[in-house]
Amino acid sequence: MYFYLPTKIYSERDCVKKYGAEWASLGRRALIVTGKSSARNGSLSDVTDALKEQGADYFVFDEIEENPSIELVMRVRDLGVREQADFVIGIGGGSPMDAAKAVALMIAQKDKGADFLYQKGEKASALPVVEVPTTCGTGSEATPYAILTIHEQRIKASLPHKVYPAYALVDGKYLMDLPRQILVNTAVDTLGHFIESYINAQATDFSHMLCEYGMGVWSSAKNVLIGASRTPEECDTLLFASTLAGMAISHTGTSLPHGLSYYFTYEKGVPHGKAVGYFLPGYLSMAGPLVRKKVLGLIGFPDMQYFSAFLHNLIGPMEADDELVTKAVKGIMANESKLRNVPYEVTEAMLYQICNMAY
Ligand SMILES: [Fe+2]
Known part of the structure; x- marks a missing residue:
């Protein structure tokens, strides 16, 4: 029997800002991955404020759809490589947080094609990931799983790769205006x-x-x-x-x-x-x-x-x-x-x- 969870979890009010000195110094340039409405609850501004305070640069991709597809992940990966991201921040529910893990994996494996996402038995590193949940369901901030939509097979499936977030920043205030x-x-x-x-x-x-x-x-x-x-x-x-x-x-x-x-x-x-x-x-x-x-x-x-x-x-x-x-x-x-x-x-x-x- 064992217990392994290498994610540092902060679960308290204003933890995004409070612990910015730790998580925002994971790299010099962050790719923020979120949905169109996932971050309209103060979470995005909390994250960007903390990054600015630490002198870290960032850019935002805010078009993560529900049940993100392999194609979308590859598009964001290309953006991340082009922009030289060295860590990834997922803000939102399961879709943006899972996408952030898959993107972090594929940026680190920048020479690999989309097939690599579902290749079993391959040990692969990923860029560090920070997750900020804004719904109360997925738990993705504390798991190594990323679930994507495979249109070719008309199904959703978990990647065989494990991408544990480096940090989970859990603040219930982002749920106050959730529909x-x-x-x-x-x-x-x-x-x-x-x-x-x-x-x-x-x-x-x-x-x-x-x-x-x-x-x-x-x-x-x-x-x-x-x-x-x-x-x-x-x-x-x-x-x-x-x-x-x-x-x-x-x-x-x-x-x-x-x-x-x-x-x-x-x-x-x-x-x-x-x-x-x-x-x-x-x-x-x-x-x-x-x-x-x-x-x-x-x-x-x-x-x-x-x-x-x-x-x-x-x-x-x-x-x-x-x-x-x-x-x-x-x-x-x-x-x-x-x-x-x-x-x-x-x-x-x-x-x-x-x-x-x-x-
Ligand atoms: Fe679930």
Whole structure:
């Protein structure tokens, strides 16, 4: 058993500015990778202020789309090489933060083509990465994973390369103006990370510890998701839970709900957390009764019925699409990396049952 997480995580108010002397001196010229609206919450100005204070130069790419593609990453890589970036800062949700890791990898491997992104067994260095999350779901600031869209295969998939951020700067204040449905969807993603990490063949005492504590943290703020307002403290709590869940999956990876979700995100454009949420009741119901009871207790629900109703209220039912369900089920049955994480033998019938519980 081991625990390895080389990311220095600061989780507190104004940490971007407070610790600028450390993270902003990772290099002389930073490439900031963000989305069109991801950084309109003060995060971008906090980052650029800190860089200026340290005398570091920077340039901004703010066109990261949701579910970034290989093509986009290669375009930003070319920009980064041309501009001689020597570190990369991701600001936003999972899309910009994952893109930042992939771009940092490919700038360091500037002679390699796009094929390298999914080449297995290659150990490769990346430029240092700093991540500033502005949603409460992905946990990407505390994981080595980067998930990109592969249009050729009509799917999303994690890179085989591990790119741990050098710094994660976690400040809940950036969540205050997050649109309500993004807050909900990303918090459901966090719950998926906890449940899929807890019920996972790769789980250890370390990852269980993170999940058991983290599910309690998530539960303490879950009513914010059904309410109309939020306080800075509640935002801190949701973002803290997201980072803890990231730390947990950094050791175990995710499992069936994430694997199934990618098909619905690609083919129907369902937001990531919402698509993961469809399959959580089914995945939890497949666990043994003791584990199920324990998880339900940790996240604050008396039984499966309450849990399913809560989720249903937040994200609604999955739209029926038998053809897509069949494609997802067949895809998972051929996906060794997801099957490896399930602590029991998976059959097609089980996967159909998990999907049926989503309607
Ligand atoms: Fe996720």
